[in-house]
Amino acid sequence: MNQLEKLRQEIDSCDQIIVRALEERMKAAMKVLDYKRSKGIPIFQPEREQLVLEKALAQLTHKDFSREIEKIYLEIMRNSRKLQSKQLFPYNIVLIGFMGAGKSTVGAHLSKLLEMEWIDVDQKIEVHQGMKIHEMFDVYGEAYFRDIETQVVHEIQDRENTILSCGGGVVLRAENIEVLKKNGRVVLLQAEAETIYGRIKDDCSRPLLRNQMTVSAIAHRLEERKQRYYEAADYIIDTDDKDIPAVCQEIISELLKTEK
Numbered sequence: 001m002n003q004l005e006k007l008r009q010e011i012d013s014c015d016q017i018i019v020r021a022l023e024e025r026m027k028a029a030m031k032v033l034d035y036k037r038s039k040g041i042p043i044f045q046p047e048r049e050q051l052v053l054e055k056a057l058a059q060l061t062h063k064d065f066s067r068e069i070e071k072i073y074l075e076i077m078r079n080s081r082k083l084q085s086k087q088l089f090p091y092n093i094v095l096i097g098f099m100g101a102g103k104s105t106v107g108a109h110l111s112k113l114l115e116m117e118w119i120d121v122d123q124k125i126e127v128h129q130g131m132k133i134h135e136m137f138d139v140y141g142e143a144y145f146r147d148i149e150t151q152v153v154h155e156i157q158d159r160e161n162t163i164l165s166c167g168g169g170v171v172l173r174a175e176n177i178e179v180l181k182k183n184g185r186v187v188l189l190q191a192e193a194e195t196i197y198g199r200i201k202d203d204c205s206r207p208l209l210r211n212q213m214t215v216s217a218i219a220h221r222l223e224e225r226k227q228r229y230y231e232a233a234d235y236i237i238d239t240d241d242k243d244i245p246a247v248c249q250e251i252i253s254e255l256l257k258t259e260k
């Protein structure tokens with residue numbers, strides 16, 4: 001055996017240890033998951049990941065490698081979250097609610113937390129059409145936008161284990177909700193008109209509120225749509241006075257509470 005082969009053997013034996021250890025780690029993570037579920041303990045705890053990372057890095061004898069090992073560890077934990085999410089949420093998490101309820105922001109945050117894929121329907125429409133939503137309303141009108149919205153909803157219907165942030169008007173067509181419910185559970189994010197106003201008053205990207213950004217105009221439109229939101233919702237989350245991480249934790253615990 002030449003020198004290179006001997007050195008490669010060293011790597012091979014390291015790989016054997018790594019693969020075995022990773023497999024054991026994943027099995028242990030699954031056991032922790034089952035235990036937490038049975039006791040109703042929050043499953044995704046970002047602060048715990050930081051501790052795990054610190055403990056792992058403290059074991060290093062060669063501090064020169066700490067940056068690389070840290071990156072590998074972050075990846076291990078990212079994959080662990082992904083594995084757990086696949087097990088816990090084999091369906092799509094569909095976020096609906098009025099403009100400013102937080103569907104897009106919560107979707108992005110949930111996606112990082114759960115390491116699940118995320119589609120923002122409005123963003124997909126913008127890419128699809130090569131223009132902003134408000135331009136689409138101006139140039140082609142709302143009816144055209146609604147048709148594209150329905151088209152995109154159909155395009156994404158076969159997805160699984162994905163977070164889908166919808167536009168506020170997705171409930172206006174029963175067909176959209178029917179399609180989204182095939183593989184998804186619908187979570188309604190709620191907020192009072194005053195809260196919504198506070199969140200979006202300076203944002204002019206929402207054409208339906210462009211010339212009527214007032215609490216009463218929001219309250220009026222909210223009232224018009226309320227029934228549709230409630231009918232579509234499998235879960236309802238109030239978001240007033242909750243920050244984004246708190247809304248995400250509540251969504252997760254509500255979804256896990258009930259096996260529908």
Ligand SMILES: Nc1ncnc2c1ncn2[C@@H]1O[C@H](COP(=O)(O)OP(=O)(O)O)[C@@H](O)[C@H]1O
Nearest residue numbers: 099100101102103104105106199239242243244
């Ligand atoms: N729970 C919340 N607490 C504070 N700000 C929020 C909350 N949810 C959303 N926001 C803010 O409100 C604005 C609109 O949120 P967005 O996610 O675009 O809503 P939507 O997609 O439902 O229209 C953003 O600036 C976002 O940061």
Ligand SMILES: O=C(O)C1=C[C@@H](OP(=O)(O)O)[C@@H](O)[C@H](O)C1
Nearest residue numbers: 098099100122167168169206207
């Ligand atoms: O409520 C609506 O009818 C709409 C909501 C918007 O999305 P957000 O709810 O994410 O703002 C966007 O789809 C479009 O401006 C129409």
Ligand SMILES: [Mg+2]
Nearest residue numbers: 103104122167
């Ligand atoms: Mg949005």
